[in-house]
Amino acid sequence: METNNKENVCEEMVFTSIFKANSTTVFNYIYYKFGNEEKAHDAVQEAFVKLWENCGKVSPEKARSFVYTVANNLYLNVIKAEKVRLKYADKSLKTTHESPEYLMEQKQFQEKLERALDQLPENQRTVFLLNRIDGKKYAEIAEMEGVSVKAIEKRMHLALKTLRDQIHGI
Amino acid sequence: MQENYLAKWLNNELTEAELAEFKKSEAYASYQRILEAANTLEAPDFDMEEALLAVKNKRIFKDNTKVVQLAPFRMFLRVAAVVAVLLAGAYLYLNSLNESITTQYAENKQVVLPDNSEIVLNADSEISYSKKKWDKQRNVNLEGEAYFKVAKGKRFTVITEGGSVAVLGTQFNVENRRGFFEVTCYEGLVSVTFNGAETKLPAGTSFIAINGKMINSDAPETNLPSWMNQESSFKSIPLKYVIAEFERQHNIMVETQNVDTDQLFTGTFSNTDAHLALQSISIPSQIKFKFEGNKVLFYAENTP
Incomplete structure (x- = not known):
């Protein structure tokens, strides 16, 4: 825990690992909601850029819920859901x-x-x-x-x- | 069956009994089918590396745009600061700017100072004084030659490169040309400071310094400088200063050839008739002159 406290989201390594752990889910999350890949990409961008801007204030433990909240709020009541197109793995x-x-x-x-x-x-x-x-x-x-x-x-x-x-x- | 049993079932949270009951229901197979189909579902492709790169780029871009956003205001501040400095500078400069009166070649001017002192400027001369500070100190800067008729009052100082002249109220002439400094007092008492030494000039005396050396001179016979009577008078003055004065009075270029310009000249020339003036200079000096257009050439008699 002590080492955790010293970790800072502002550090490139920490930020990158948070990004790798959560970006796909953020993308999918927004895509499932609105069926718009472009918007999902934008949400990922927005959420993580915001995270970076607030890296001093957000602890690594809170970073995950932070990015979901940002992504979620981004399109809150703004866009209409489109058709969600999913692929099927060719099993x-x-x-x-x-x-x-x-x-x-x-x-x-x-x-x-x-x-x-x-x-x-x-x-x-x-x-x-x-x-x-x-x-x-x-x-x-x-x-x-x-x-x-x-x-x-x-x-x-x-x-x-x-x-x-x-x-x-x- | 408990609440949200389908969700519990997915999470393997149903009790044995509940699971058995659920499996018996006809819906079970279809739910199973849905889950099987759903298990083959995939989300759209997401290139994480590319997205990370984009985030990092956007971060830099945002950092940059922030600078850009602030720039106009900073720019405004910069411009405002420069304008403020310029305005303040211009105000101070204009405030401290001296009144300045200049005469060209062949031109005289009469100037009345705020205290009714009079100055007559000879040709190619300049005086300047501070109108604002005039009440506190009567200082006049002089380049060239001028005649002063000073109203009685506080100390009146004429400052030249050659030396300064201080009076209380009097009439005097100051000439300060290159290497030549002359003060003639016509009335009252004039104090001349030259090279740090102070000389008192009573009425009717002159002070002359050529190239930093004081020269004894005779008292003027007139009660006004000769130039104010459209003449230029000289007494044992090197010819080069005479020629320079001629150039100023008549706005004519003078050249010399084989002429000793250090020889002393005593005499007077007209400030109105150039031809007459040339004769007045050349005959006593035993030189000849050629007058062509706006140029005069003085040359020794024995040369062609």
């Missing part, structure tokens, strides 16, 4: 023994899922994708969003429920 290629029908059906299901994700409320989609793609724990997402873990669980629950309802046309 099917490795399993060539699958029948074409199965692959076809799989593709259709993915398209349905994609549409359903797009229909989700922004906060549910963000929680779902952060958890599923980025492997973020509920507690971490709660920190990003500035809400309780329980609220995140609620969003996750609703996200899954809504996705199923959408995909199965209920």
Whole structure:
């Protein structure tokens, strides 16, 4: 802890390591929210430039929530969410023994899922994708969003429920 | 089933019983399917190195823009400071600037000072004095020649490069040309300071110094300098000063050839008639002259 206290975000090394640990998540986080890559890039820029400007005031432990807060506030009520386009890792290629029908059906299901994700409320989609793609724990997402873990669980629950309802046309 | 059981299920937080119950439900398979599909999802590409570079560049850029933003104000301050200094300097300069009166070649001027003292400036001369300080000290700087008629009052000082003249109230003439310093007192008492030594000049006496050396001179016969009567008078004065005076009075260039300009000249020439003046100079000095346009050449009689 003592060494931690001496660390300063203003130091190039510390700043770079914080950037490497969090920039991708910040990018994804904003992308899941608004479906706009350019805006997500800008959010990363803005958040970390702000972090640098305030490096004297923000301790390394607080840096993570600082950048999420900045990124979050940047587009607060400013931009309208666009269509979130996600890629699918081509895992099917490795399993060539699958029948074409199965692959076809799989593709259709993915398209349905994609549409359903797009229909989700922004906060549910963000929680779902952060958890599923980025492997973020509920507690971490709660920190990003500035809400309780329980609220995140609620969003996750609703996200899954809504996705199923959408995909199965209920 | 507990609240948000789907979220708990993902987090493996369901009890055995709950999990068993959930697995039995028809929804379980479809949720499982969704998760499987979701597991193949990927976020858009994010080039972290590039983004880090961009952040660092932007940081530098922002630092720079900050400077740029501040620059106009700093620039304004700089300009304002310069303007302030200039204004203050100009004010002080103009305030301390002396009144200055100059005459050209072949020109005389009469000047009345604030205390009604009169100065008559001979040709190619300049006086300057401080109007502001006139009440405190009556100091006049002189270059050239001038006649002073000083009103009674405080000490009146004429400062020249050659020496200074101090009076209380009198009439006197001061001439200070290159290497030539002459003071003639016509009325009252004049104190001449020359090379640190003070000489009292009573009325009707002259003080002459040529090249820093005092020269004895006879008292003037007139009660006004001759130049004020459109003549220039000399008594045992080296010819070069006579010629210089001629140049000033007539605005004519003079050249000499084989002429000893150190020979002493006594006499008077006219300040109005150049031809007459040339004769007045050349005949007693036994030299000849050629007068062409605006130029005069003096030459010795035995040379062509």
